[in-house]
Amino acid sequence: MATTTIRLPNALKSRVTTAAKQMGTTPHGFILEAIAEKAELAERRAGFDAGAEQRYDHIVATGKTISWNTMRAYLEGKAAGKVVRRPTPRRLSK
Numbered sequence: 001m002a003t004t005t006i007r008l009p010n011a012l013k014s015r016v017t018t019a020a021k022q023m024g025t026t027p028h029g030f031i032l033e034a035i036a037e038k039a040e041l042a043e044r045r046a047g048f049d050a051g052a053e054q055r056y057d058h059i060v061a062t063g064k065t066i067s068w069n070t071m072r073a074y075l076e077g078k079a080a081g082k083v084v085r086r087p088t089p090r091r092l093s094k
Contacts, residue, residue: 006031064089
């Protein structure tokens with residue numbers, strides 16, 4: 001296991017110590033958990049961004065999309081339990 005040293009301002013160290021005590025863990029454990037949560041958030045964000053890029057690339061490749069107003073009406077109908085027709089993608093207007 002690698003060792004990393006971080007320097008914390010006294011005020012932050014005090015906050016970390018207090019928060020760790022409230023959560024029933026050590027400051028070391030609290031910091032490790034915070035780093036793991038931040039790394040997971042960054043990984044999830046990267047996945048979200050990659051998915052958005054793929055969807056955009058698909059729109060560019062096909063030239064087809066569904067307007068927000070049409071999609072919103074469809075989703076609201078589905079959420080309300082109505083039988084609604086799935087919207088058909090249309091070519092983007094230029």
